[in-house]
Amino acid sequence: MIGKVSLFVLGVLMPVMLAYAAAGHLPGKTWPVIALGAVAFTLMGMNLVLAARLPGLDAVFGGLDQIYWVHKWTGMIILTAAFLHQQIKISNDGLEVTAALSQLAVEVAEVAFIGLVVLILISFFKRVPKMPKITWEIPYGLWRWSHRLLGVVFIALAFHQSFVKAPFDGNALLSVWLNIVALAGTAAFLWSQFGFLLRRRSYRVVAVDKHAAATIVDLEPVGRAVNVRPGSFAFVHFSSKGLREPHPFTVSQVRPGGGIQFSIRGLGDYTRRLRDVIAVGDTARVEGGYGRFHHHRGGAKQVWVAAGIGITPFLAWADHLKPGDAEQIVLIYCVRNEAEGVALDRLRAAADRVPGFTLKLHMSDTDGRFDAAKLVSYLPFEIGQASLWFCGPAPMRDGLIKDLKAAGKAPRSVHFERFEFR
Ligand SMILES: Cc1cc2nc3c(=O)[nH]c(=O)nc-3n(C[C@H](O)[C@H](O)[C@H](O)COP(=O)(O)OP(=O)(O)OC[C@H]3O[C@@H](n4cnc5c(N)ncnc54)[C@H](O)[C@@H]3O)c2cc1C
Structure with a gap:
């Protein structure tokens, strides 16, 4: 404002x-x-x-x-x-x-x-x-x-x-x-x-996992690391031919020592080429971190809703939750089926480790279309007391918020990450 x-x-x-x-x-x-x-x-x-x-x-x-x-x-x-x-x-x-x-x-x-x-x-x-x-x-x-x-x-x-x-x-x-x-x-x-000449940092690709729904790329810094927090995004490009244009991606993991991870969905020319071309040992240049999508200001009860590749900020957040955290958090991860879920093992490990964190996997193949009524039904608390954190397609977000309001179940606050700048 x-x-x-x-x-x-x-x-x-x-x-x-x-x-x-x-x-x-x-x-x-x-x-x-x-x-x-x-x-x-x-x-x-x-x-x-x-x-x-x-x-x-x-x-x-x-x-x-x-x-x-x-x-x-x-x-x-x-x-x-x-x-x-x-x-x-x-x-x-x-x-x-x-x-x-x-x-x-x-x-x-x-x-x-x-x-x-x-x-x-x-x-x-x-x-x-x-x-x-x-x-x-x-x-x-x-x-x-x-x-x-x-x-x-x-x-x-x-x-x-x-x-x-x-x-x-x-x-x-x-x-x-x-x-x-x-x-x-x-x-x-x-x-x-x-200015990017001063802001970019060098990284080396140390692992590439071609998951069904995303290419998961782990990077380790060569020298100084970028300053990122869970939920930040960064601009990244790689040394391989055809991958030299910087693109924004949310950091899906922030490791001690400066290692970071991106989980990238093949949605267009660049991201599909990346899946074919990227290899361990490649050099990456990273500029960031940017963004203010940080759930710490979200209050005692939080609902996180991720659709598809919109899981990336929540993955980084879930990794950083600690057993003693006071918040009560429900993450609803919307995918078509289990095979589409990215890093489910990490999310499940977070749910086992942190008593206040619950994972609900909504699989549309078996659970039907995700809507406001289903969202409310997955929560152990009133949504009116909670903040809603959303990352996924804008029409889905707008539809959910509109339907929640129409049902008299508006969340206390709504926060979202746009995966698009223009
Ligand atoms: C803040 C933010 C975080 C994101 N996080 C992730 C993530 O964690 N995982 C993920 O898979 N995707 C993420 N995206 C989306 C990702 O940046 C695009 O899918 C990718 O850049 C598309 O590139 P493309 O050439 O393959 O597709 P195209 O079909 O060429 O582009 C699709 C759309 O992506 C945008 N785009 C394309 N090139 C660029 C560029 N160089 N810089 C900025 N925008 C561009 C444009 O809006 C374009 O209309 C994020 C986007 C933003 C803005």
Whole structure:
């Protein structure tokens, strides 16, 4: 909440107020148009800061996945403000372009605006909007490039705002503000593109288990380990050909001494190739840990619901439970059948070791569809007293929460991990 409020205050209120102070006395639509441009530019700079994975920011927003969610919707506000700024014409009186540089600033902005519209639309729409028989999804690589180029567009717009002939004093607070935004946004963009060189750590693959439902990869650090907690996720890529693009995966085991594990479901090109290609001895580069999916703030009664590969954060949590833990926790693991369950031996060992931890395996082949009524029936306590922790497909999560609320059985709080950034 605090992150979203700060974003609104700094990204919207501040530029609007400064635009009014700088140009409020000017006729007609001048100050609102300047305010729209200032809002679009400020939010763009802030969005670059949000995307830079800066330490501490995820705590303010409640996790990196939350940051990306805010980042995505801020993109739409930027697009709207930039569009209005560009479309609403203001009086040119006294604004004749006097120098070649300010003329160039206008032309650069025109090209940058087209780039902005195209790139934000590519970024926003994961799939071609609902069209019959078209299921083409914008490839992640293209989507990532659209993001990189948005940084270049921002630098072009920083040039525009610095050199365009503006109808207000160059010493106005608005100019100072926009220059600060330009510097912060550019620095954040450079950090997001090159900062990984400082953040990545080397690991060696020490075991690969090709389980029916996931490829389970154990890594040991070569030198310094990343700082991860059970429930964190990290970006990882491997030395083998075709596996060099970093992908996010939750750490499914955190071992003493820095060893970590990823359990990876073959859902697309990269993750399927990984299953075929990865081998013991390969080098991995890991960047993390990220995320705020940590059940310690979940209270005395907790329900953990995992669907399919959504078990990964719960696996790491279950490993770290101790016999003396005071919480009463029920983990409901939804799979089609027993063979699909990843690391069931570890979950069962945790249930034997920790009196407060219960594992309920819901197998849809025999138990039917998992729904809100089944969830409630598996619990030895009222769900209204418990926090609900979910990791699995978003439609399943939304359906469960809606049905629980409709039945008057809303949990005390709901926490979930998104396995998707865009
Ligand atoms: C926080 C988080 C934790 C995750 N934890 C796990 C886990 O523990 N186990 C697991 O099996 N999966 C996990 N995933 C999902 C996993 O990252 C994707 O399944 C994988 O990246 C898909 O890559 P692909 O090329 O095989 O599939 P594709 O079909 O190419 O991509 C499927 C979707 O995955 C996302 N994606 C693809 N490439 C990337 C990338 N380089 N970076 C970010 N997102 C990308 C995109 O949204 C894309 O639409 C997690 C995702 C997130 C965001």
